[in-house]
Amino acid sequence: MAETRYSKDHEYIRIEGDLGTIGISDYAQSQLGDVVFVELPVVGKALAKGGEAAVVESVKAASEVYAPVSGEVVEVNGELEAAPGTVNEDPAGKGWFLKLRIKDASELDALMSEAEYQNYVKSL
Amino acid sequence: MAAEATTDTAGAPAPLKTPLHARHVALGARMVPFAGYDMPVQYPSGILAEHNWTREKAGLFDVSHMGQCFLVGPGHEATARALEALIPADIVNLAPGKQRYSQLLNEEGGILDDLMVTRSIEPDEDGALFLVVNAACKEADYAHIEARLPADVKLIRAEHRGLIALQGPGAEAALSALAPEAAAMGFMTARSMKVAGVKANVSRSGYTGEDGYEISAAASRIGEIWDTLLLDAAVKPIGLGARDSLRLEAGLCLYGHDIDASTSPIEAGLNWSIQKRRREEGGFPGAARIQRELAEGVSRIRVGLKPEGRAPAREGTEIATPEGEVIGVVTSGGFGPTLNGPCAMGYVAPAHAAPGTALNLIVRGKPLPAVVAPMPFVPSGYRR
Numbered sequence: 001m002a003e004t005r006y007s008k009d010h011e012y013i014r015i016e017g018d019l020g021t022i023g024i025s026d027y028a029q030s031q032l033g034d035v036v037f038v039e040l041p042v043v044g045k046a047l048a049k050g051g052e053a054a055v056v057e058s059v060k061a062a063s064e065v066y067a068p069v070s071g072e073v074v075e076v077n078g079e080l081e082a083a084p085g086t087v088n089e090d091p092a093g094k095g096w097f098l099k100l101r102i103k104d105a106s107e108l109d110a111l112m113s114e115a116e117y118q119n120y121v122k123s124l
Numbered sequence: 125m126a127a128e129a130t131t132d133t134a135g136a137p138a139p140l141k142t143p144l145h146a147r148h149v150a151l152g153a154r155m156v157p158f159a160g161y162d163m164p165v166q167y168p169s170g171i172l173a174e175h176n177w178t179r180e181k182a183g184l185f186d187v188s189h190m191g192q193c194f195l196v197g198p199g200h201e202a203t204a205r206a207l208e209a210l211i212p213a214d215i216v217n218l219a220p221g222k223q224r225y226s227q228l229l230n231e232e233g234g235i236l237d238d239l240m241v242t243r244s245i246e247p248d249e250d251g252a253l254f255l256v257v258n259a260a261c262k263e264a265d266y267a268h269i270e271a272r273l274p275a276d277v278k279l280i281r282a283e284h285r286g287l288i289a290l291q292g293p294g295a296e297a298a299l300s301a302l303a304p305e306a307a308a309m310g311f312m313t314a315r316s317m318k319v320a321g322v323k324a325n326v327s328r329s330g331y332t333g334e335d336g337y338e339i340s341a342a343a344s345r346i347g348e349i350w351d352t353l354l355l356d357a358a359v360k361p362i363g364l365g366a367r368d369s370l371r372l373e374a375g376l377c378l379y380g381h382d383i384d385a386s387t388s389p390i391e392a393g394l395n396w397s398i399q400k401r402r403r404e405e406g407g408f409p410g411a412a413r414i415q416r417e418l419a420e421g422v423s424r425i426r427v428g429l430k431p432e433g434r435a436p437a438r439e440g441t442e443i444a445t446p447e448g449e450v451i452g453v454v455t456s457g458g459f460g461p462t463l464n465g466p467c468a469m470g471y472v473a474p475a476h477a478a479p480g481t482a483l484n485l486i487v488r489g490k491p492l493p494a495v496v497a498p499m500p501f502v503p504s505g506y507r508r
Contacts, residue, residue: 033166033170034171036172036434036436037434037436037459037466039488057435057436059171059369059458059459059461060171060365061438
């Protein structure tokens with residue numbers, strides 16, 4: 001069964017074997033407001049942990065999305081080009097940004113579990 | 125994920141509150157610091173829905189943070205001449221009950237602020253002009269104006285007043301249900317009337333590109349007008365976020381962004397706000413520069429920009445030729461909900477200013493194609 005972990009910057013990664021699906025949390029989309037554009041990386045790009053993975057633009061501002069772990073981009077969610085609002089409607093489902101092949105599974109240990117993340121959000 | 129830098133409020137004094145502050149909080153608004161005030165950037169429905177509601181129905185905005193004041197002199201001509209020494213608009217010939225958009229200018233013809241000037245229709249108020257200036261500029265504006273007024277003209281701050289804007293195609297029906305006189309008003313005219321039983325000064329104007337009204341009333345009673353208008357199913361409260369996207373689509377300048385102390389009204393494309401008599405006679409700060417620019421042209425001019433893709437180009441984005449030469453910068457830009465795409469404005473040399481000119485906008489280091497586009501981006505709904 002897939003496990004989801006979270007960064008302090010509000011990215012999630014849903015882990016299935018050595019693949020991770022990355023998006024932003026429900027809290028993050030609610031803070032951003034209406035998403036109007038998502039800039040995604042090219043398939044094959046190597047992402048470093050903490051490096052820029054994507055850019056999400058709301059009506060008001062642009063925000064960077066960081067890679068929660070290192071890895072190579074294997075798929076991006078092209079549906080977001082026509083329907084960026086999906087990030088607001090279903091951030092954990094159809095609003096995912098990209099999938100990457102996780103380079104070093106030990107980097108996942110530094111991320112928060114679902115319960116830890118919910119407590120973290122409450123503390124903000 | 126990291127948000128773009130927001131206003132730095134460290135060490136700032138506690139924000140001011142408008143007379144409607146508690147209502148915004150009760151309506152669930154997200155409050156942000158803006159020009160020294162704690163203001164609603166959006167309500168729970170969000171900026172896109174608020175923007176679209178205003179274009180389709182009627183949006184109600186709290187603009188009480190803006191500076192309201194009166195210039196009062198012995199008669200219209202004396203007060204108008206005192207103001208004409210500071211702005212390039214023709215105020216002497218402003219008819220009773222009419223309103224004009226203008227700019228406070230510095231000696232170099234740069235814009236210190238933009239403002240609305242209204243002459244009351246009431247004969248017993250002749251000699252008074254009502255000014256509305258930007259919130260962030262108001263203290264500097266008042267000091268600038270007071271230092272230059274003749275002895276018989278005084279500036280009186282109207283800090284005891286609130287100001288709301290009702291904007292959109294449904295504005296006329298909503299306001300005239302409470303004040304039937306509002307329906308007969310023309311664009312850029314003003315009247316006194318009772319709205320929901322409260323004495324108010326109403327002008328048919330706004331800053332969204334839509335038909336609508338601005339309503340000034342005593343701070344202690346403006347909430348009654350606000351509450352009564354919101355009882356109308358066509359009227360919803362709208363925050364500063366949608367106000368910004370609406371005025372951007374309407375091609376209207378935002379002070380401190382599209383215009384500032386370095387830009388002249390001619391560079392900004394505001395020639396229409398300088399009437400013929402003033403162009404010929406001069407007699408306002410920076411008249412020499414403005415007359416020269418009218419005769420000989422400008423070295424840079426404000427243009428509309430339409431990115432070809434969906435990526436918004438924000439303020440500060442460099443504008444380049446297709447060959448890569450940087451020729452200007454975006455002064456306002458974002459996503460236009462009515463356009464369903466990005467739009468921006470910025471300054472370029474006149475050689476690159478013709479509509480249809482192909483340019484690149486350098487977004488996050490990448491050149492994205494765009495064209496110079498006529499403004500407004502969305503047709504205006506003003507009731508002439």
